[in-house]
Amino acid sequence: MAFNDHRDFFQVLEREGELARISREVSWDLEVGAIGRRTYERQGPCLLFENIKDYPQGFRISNGTTGTWSRVALALGLPKDTSVREIYRVYEEKLEKKLPPNTLTRNNAPCKENIMLGDDVNLYKFPSPMIHEGDGGRYIGTWDAVICKDPITGWTNWGMYRFMVHTKNWLTGWPQSTSQLAMIFKEKYLPKNEPMPIAIVIGADPISHIMATHPFRPQDNEAEHAGGMRGKPMDLVRCETSDLMVPAHAEIVIEGHLMPDKIAPDGPFGEYPGYRSGTMCDGVAVKVSAVTYRNDPILTMIALGTPPDDSSIAASMSAGIAMKQGLLRxxxxxxxxxxxxxxxxxxxxxxxxxxxxxxxxxxxxxxxxxxxxxxxxxxxxxxxxxxxxxxxxxxxxxxxxxxxxxxxxxxxxxxxxxxxxxxxxxxxxxxxxxxxxxxxxxxxxxxxxxPIKASFKTIYSPEVQEKVVNNWQKYGLK
Ligand SMILES: Cc1cc2nc3c(=O)[nH]c(=O)nc-3n(C[C@H](O)[C@H](O)[C@H](O)COP(=O)(O)O)c2cc1C
Ligand SMILES: [Mn+2]
CATH class of the missing domain: 3.40.1670.10 (UbiD C-terminal domain-like)
Incomplete structure (x- = not known):
């Protein structure tokens, strides 16, 4: 089954007992983060916070889309009790398939139900969470997919990078120098002193986010991989203020430009190794030119930290398969x-x-x-x-x-x-x-x-093994 968006996926999670809706009012300021963190540490369900303090009904936050193996399995269309080995195998197999995306018109794209442009842009409209104590600010982009394009070759890249609200229309982030976003910026925009268009996609279908964590090689197209992995082409739609193409069923799309002549403080943040180790650093500055979003938008979050969470489960798997392919090459x-x-x-x-x-x-x-x-x-x-x-x-x-x-x-x-x-x-x-x-x-x-391994399967002859297995119940054993 191919999921168009988080809403489709949440229906399945709910049916499978993998989603908890939280209708009690909770604060975006540390409370959703702390609940999300405790839930990961108890290997609990995906969370959908439906009532956020200071925000109107309908503005929602989720946490932990694919933060357990059972939810990764369900995202891949597998039964929830699929073994980790089998999940890795199916993921690797599905990476071989690529499907070119469809283009939707803006009238047919749910992510265009609401549009804020130019001076009307106000990032405070969304309940961006203050996830951990000590974070440098409110991170709107955590379980996201950030899109940018090489202007020379036309190659479009997706990657998952964090983004923090700086002011009502500026974001800061910390794409590492080895990230493909930083590489495209450094090679293709900085030398010309040009701003780079980017789009931060929040709440696409679950596979798209896993594709954004996968360290694909340059020129590889995540939209085609997402289509192949889902078994259904992605629906994309053009941005309002750039020619980037974004998943049309996304909950929130932030369009902006990464500035060549500005830096802004980013972090600290509770990071993927499971620590808040960094200090505030010089991050990139993004001027937001538009935000488009669905009615009753879901801001997808990862209360990142010690394992297990979406990073150490789903993103570690995508990294592992990329390593396997690299080692084989x-x-x-x-x-x-x-x-x-x-x-x-x-x-x-x-x-x-x-x-x-x-x-x-x-x-x-x-x-x-x-x-x-x-x-x-x-x-x-x-x-x-x-x-x-x-x-x-x-x-x-x-x-x-x-x-x-x-x-x-x-x-x-x-x-x-x-x-x-x-x-x-x-x-x-x-x-x-x-x-x-x-x-x-x-x-x-x-x-x-x-040395001969002294396990049942390795230290006894097939005859002895067979006899013991066949007589197991006769010994009175289960
Ligand atoms: C939750 C999460 C947050 C991440 N945040 C960042 C980040 O802020 N900066 C960064 O360079 N990489 C970050 N990563 C790692 C990248 O997503 C990963 O390296 C991916 O391959 C990047 O895409 P790229 O290969 O197109 O650069 C994060 C990964 C996860 C799972
Ligand atoms: Mn990429």
Whole structure:
């Protein structure tokens, strides 16, 4: 089933017992954030806040669209109890399909039901949440999709980046220098001192947001991937004040220009590694030229923080599949990559057909070749289920040789400044270090010296296994 928007998806979530409507009045100032955070930590439902203090009825906030595996499964059209391995597999398979989008006229586009233009733009019309204590301000863009275009090639990029309300018609944000938005801006607009049109899309269909978290390669088109993944072309409509195309069923679309000659303070914010670690920094400044929105708009939110949440579940999966494809392109014999939510994309599990220190080294090289976003990598043999952290930890504990199985690599100028354990000095120099834990058997070992794993499936002959399984109930066991 292809969802057009969050409203379609919420109907399914409600039917599946995965949505809670909160009709009691709640404050946008920390209360919705705190409720959202506590709900994630209890692995609770997606939330729809229907009554926000200081705002008229109809202006709503949601939290946690795909913040559990069951909701990721439902977004992909799978049963909610689908295994994580199967969810990864289906996601990877559906990435192969691309469908070109449809263009809707503005009369047929729900996101144009209300339009604010020019001097009438007032971002305070929306109940932007103050999500965490200590945040630099009210973040209107958290579970969003930010659209911009390369003016030379026409390539349109979507990415998920945070945006904070600065004044009634200015936003600030912090697209990292490695983000495709920052790269297009730096290469194609800054040299000419030109403002870059952008559109911040809030509350499109659930798949579109996952596509915005996926680190696609340049020139890859997220709108086509979203269509392919949903099995139904995206409906797009042209912006009012630029030629960018945006999802027509979005709840709120903020149109504006990223300014080449201005900076504005952004952050701090409770970030995806699960800490408020940064301070206020020089962010980008966006002058808002229009806001279009549906009647009774839903402002989609992620009360970002410690796992699990949409970032460590849905976005870690999209990152993991992109890593798997990258490793395979580099000729590394990868079977699966898993990005465990608890590791917040700092810890990566890589399963390989053939291991050893050389392969582990190549894995480390892949992850440290350019800007580095990860720092710990565990490489395991094919017999270990990468999605089962009990098996991964067992392999790490029993197969990683502390003297010869650990390799690390230092670098400067390209580490991830949001890595909590780096010192202030390391962060300022973007100095970092990454490690690989080779938890595979040395490929040079002959079979007979490889210890036999003492599990039911591996240490008994098929005959003994079959006999025991067949007689299980006769033993009086369930
Ligand atoms: C909730 C959430 C918030 C994010 N915020 C930012 C951000 O503010 N800046 C940034 O550079 N990346 C941010 N990211 C990571 C990007 O979404 C991710 O790198 C994505 O690949 C960006 O798209 P791009 O590859 O087109 O640049 C965020 C991810 C998530 C899940
Ligand atoms: Mn992108």
């Amino acid at each position: 580099h000729g590394i014999p990868v079977t699966d990559v898993y990005v465990p939510p608890e590791g917040v994309t700092h810890l990566i599990i890589v399963g390989v057909k053939k291991g050893g220190t050389e392969v582990a080294r190549r894995v480390l090289d892949y992850f440290t070749a350019r800007r580095v976003m990860t720092n710990k990598h565990i490489v395991v043999d094919e017999d270990v289920d990468v999605f089962n952290m009990a098996e991964v930890l067992h392999a790490f504990a029993t197969r990683c040789h502390p003297g010869t199985g650990i390799a690390y690599e230092w670098y400067e100028g390209r580490s991830n400044s949001l890595t909590p354990f780096y010192s202030p000095d390391e962060r300022s120099k973007l100095k970092g270090v990454s490690v690989v834990f080779d938890s595979t058997w040395p490929p040079s070992w002959p079979r007979e010296i490889i």
